[in-house]
Amino acid sequence: MVEAAGHAVFGYYTAALVATACIAVTSSIQFLIIGLRQQRDRLYLSYAMLCLCIAGLSFFNALFGLAHDQARAVQMLRVMCTSAAVSFPFFFTFVGAYTKRSLSTRALLVITAAAIAFAAYNQFAPGTMFYSHISGMQSAELPWGEWITKINGVPSPVGWTFHLLTYLAFAWALLMTALQFRRGERLPATLLGLCLLTQFAALLWGDIVIDLMGMPYPYLDAFSFLPFVLLMGLSMASQLHQRTLQLERTTRHLREEAATREQAELSLRHLAYHDPLTGLPNRRSVMDMMAEMAAEARRHRGTCAAMVIDLDNFKTINDALGHHVGDRLLEAVADRLLGAVPAGSALGRLGGDEFVVVIGQLSAEESDAASHIEAVAQQIRMRLAAPVSVDSRVLAVGASVGVALFGGRDGEPNDVIRRADIALYRAKAAGRNAVRLFEPDMQVAADERLELERGLRAAVEHLDEEHSFQLHFQPQVRMNGQLMGAEALLRWRHPTLGDVSPEVFIPIAEETGLIHDLGAWVVRQTCEHIRTWDAQRVDFGEHLAVNVSPWQLSHPGFVDSMERLVREAGVQPGRITLELTESALLQGFESALQTMYALAGIGFRLALDDFGTGYSSLAYLSQLPLHELKIDRSFICGLRPEAPSPLASFIVDVGHRLGMTTIAEGVESKSQRATLAALGCDGMQGYLLCPPLRHDAFAEWLENHERTRRAAAQQAP
Numbered sequence: 001m002v003e004a005a006g007h008a009v010f011g012y013y014t015a016a017l018v019a020t021a022c023i024a025v026t027s028s029i030q031f032l033i034i035g036l037r038q039q040r041d042r043l044y045l046s047y048a049m050l051c052l053c054i055a056g057l058s059f060f061n062a063l064f065g066l067a068h069d070q071a072r073a074v075q076m077l078r079v080m081c082t083s084a085a086v087s088f089p090f091f092f093t094f095v096g097a098y099t100k101r102s103l104s105t106r107a108l109l110v111i112t113a114a115a116i117a118f119a120a121y122n123q124f125a126p127g128t129m130f131y132s133h134i135s136g137m138q139s140a141e142l143p144w145g146e147w148i149t150k151i152n153g154v155p156s157p158v159g160w161t162f163h164l165l166t167y168l169a170f171a172w173a174l175l176m177t178a179l180q181f182r183r184g185e186r187l188p189a190t191l192l193g194l195c196l197l198t199q200f201a202a203l204l205w206g207d208i209v210i211d212l213m214g215m216p217y218p219y220l221d222a223f224s225f226l227p228f229v230l231l232m233g234l235s236m237a238s239q240l241h242q243r244t245l246q247l248e249r250t251t252r253h254l255r256e257e258a259a260t261r262e263q264a265e266l267s268l269r270h271l272a273y274h275d276p277l278t279g280l281p282n283r284r285s286v287m288d289m290m291a292e293m294a295a296e297a298r299r300h301r302g303t304c305a306a307m308v309i310d311l312d313n314f315k316t317i318n319d320a321l322g323h324h325v326g327d328r329l330l331e332a333v334a335d336r337l338l339g340a341v342p343a344g345s346a347l348g349r350l351g352g353d354e355f356v357v358v359i360g361q362l363s364a365e366e367s368d369a370a371s372h373i374e375a376v377a378q379q380i381r382m383r384l385a386a387p388v389s390v391d392s393r394v395l396a397v398g399a400s401v402g403v404a405l406f407g408g409r410d411g412e413p414n415d416v417i418r419r420a421d422i423a424l425y426r427a428k429a430a431g432r433n434a435v436r437l438f439e440p441d442m443q444v445a446a447d448e449r450l451e452l453e454r455g456l457r458a459a460v461e462h463l464d465e466e467h468s469f470q471l472h473f474q475p476q477v478r479m480n481g482q483l484m485g486a487e488a489l490l491r492w493r494h495p496t497l498g499d500v501s502p503e504v505f506i507p508i509a510e511e512t513g514l515i516h517d518l519g520a521w522v523v524r525q526t527c528e529h530i531r532t533w534d535a536q537r538v539d540f541g542e543h544l545a546v547n548v549s550p551w552q553l554s555h556p557g558f559v560d561s562m563e564r565l566v567r568e569a570g571v572q573p574g575r576i577t578l579e580l581t582e583s584a585l586l587q588g589f590e591s592a593l594q595t596m597y598a599l600a601g602i603g604f605r606l607a608l609d610d611f612g613t614g615y616s617s618l619a620y621l622s623q624l625p626l627h628e629l630k631i632d633r634s635f636i637c638g639l640r641p642e643a644p645s646p647l648a649s650f651i652v653d654v655g656h657r658l659g660m661t662t663i664a665e666g667v668e669s670k671s672q673r674a675t676l677a678a679l680g681c682d683g684m685q686g687y688l689l690c691p692p693l694r695h696d697a698f699a700e701w702l703e704n705h706e707r708t709r710r711a712a713a714q715q716a717p
Helices: 012-037 042-065 070-098 105-124 157-182 186-212 221-273 283-300 314-321 323-340 366-385 413-429 440-461 502-512 515-535 558-569 589-602 646-657 670-679 695-715
Strands: 131-141 147-155 303-311 346-351 354-362 388-390 393-395 399-406 435-437 469-478 483-494 498-500 543-547 576-581 605-611 628-631 661-664
Touching: 012 042, 042 070, 042 147, 070 105, 070 131, 070 147, 070 157, 070 186, 105 157, 157 186, 221 283, 283 303, 283 346, 283 354, 283 399, 283 413, 303 366, 303 413, 314 323, 323 346, 323 354, 323 366, 323 388, 354 366, 366 399, 366 435, 399 413, 413 435, 413 440, 440 483, 440 502, 440 515, 469 515, 469 695, 483 502, 483 515, 483 695, 498 502, 502 515, 515 543, 515 558, 515 576, 543 605, 558 589, 576 628, 589 605, 628 646, 646 661, 646 670
Parallel strands: 399 435, 483 543, 543 576, 576 605, 605 628, 628 661
Antiparallel strands: 131 147, 303 354, 303 399, 346 354, 388 393, 469 483, 483 498
């Protein structure tokens, strides 16, 4: 070692330092770009800045070795110390992010403040932060003959503190690496551990071999960072590759999910507009097609038609053979309709066993369009009337068809379907397996029925508050004039339509289920009248009769309800006669028979009303616990003494043989009365006696009748 520094030249050592700086700069730029692309990832950005500090340390170390004067050497040393101090925060940030044990923000702020303090002290200290005093500059010969510049001076306490903190930083980094290794991340932990151990060995080399022992060897701090840059670059490139593969897998998975979602959306869209069973367009889709056809008809002033098709016997087949057979039948019907509808028409399923066919581009003349569409509907009806083979079963269903024409002005889809439904209802009422074309008077009838239904529902909901329902009474007397009782007949006065016939509102009450509440009200009112007349000592006969609907008789709670009503009213059940129609027996004879026996067991009297107009079997009649047999007015109207009806005589004879009282309905003339008396009929009711009367008028009639009867008895010899 000599005093002069003029021997320092650019050799292998200097070239290696410059190469290390270039590698570090390249790695810094690469990972800086990656970090910015990875949404400013702290791992890549801190590593990039750490490589930049290493590049500065290596490059200015090379310039320091080539310095020919002390001032330039001190300047290069000062820059090297600044690079080392600035690298501290980036080192801690990188190791924390790499091992997934990042320091807190407060700890990083403390480390950053210390690094700034060291860098600031280094800028203003005369001998940098490593030396308190610089004594001179020397040239040192390396073992392979290359000369580099060295500085002699007194070590600074700040420099020793910096060295100590450097050792502590490496100890902390090695601890984090060990914890990472224990978590199972062995490869990245091993690579980081090798780099840290290499740098730690380089630090010991400089502090012990060169500084303490004074050996003429170069510092290896800068070179120790080269494997760090290479290995960490390799490790992080591997991690980046893994992230890229994971991203590709995620992207592929997202694409698969997107394809699955798209397929699901297509399936949902198909389900939203198509019937899942038959695959036909559903109601919503048909409505859209009808709107399009209506718009087309409006542009071309044409006519369209909608046909609502309802299977006639589908419910019977569905209940008897099961829903799976019913579904197969609907599929077969859909296939048959596809082959029957005209080309260019739209076929869909409205729901249940209802289908709809929409046909456009018909003649602008309504009569021609009606004739054409009715012919098409008849063809479809006949096509559906043919038996269908389902699972080795041959089934016959048939169909009723309602047709409605529409154009551009009256083509609102819901209104069109409503009109077709009204026509379908008429086809059903006409005996089914028929075609009906909508006509304006059908709408009027439907509107009237809807108004009746609304009014009836409102009246039933306020039975005890309003007086729109009333009971009228028609007496029943024996042929000698003795009072037997009376029949309570329900009357209804609509707020706007006036008096409504029972033949009109009773079927509506049965269809809507209001008949149960209405029937219970009739029984309560009947019991109330019995109690009132008993208290007033009004003789109305032995019993009052009320009519019972088949829907009431089939209700499972009817017997209990009737028993509760008479018990609450305190009326003996035998004072009430329940009049049943023959149709009540047709909906399930065995069930009806059990109900009738239960009612008779409670004490109610039972009568069969309108006998002879239905399909009663004499064998069934003999099994019924009946007290009365009422002869329908159709057998009475033609009775004359000189031409008695054999059927009326037969009914009277059957009733007597079965031990029943026979009562003739609709007696309007004295000749009819005389004929019935000759036939042996027990009693009668009709306009010959009096029409149905309100309770007060009926009470007056009872009084007059009793007075007339007594006067007649007094005049008799």
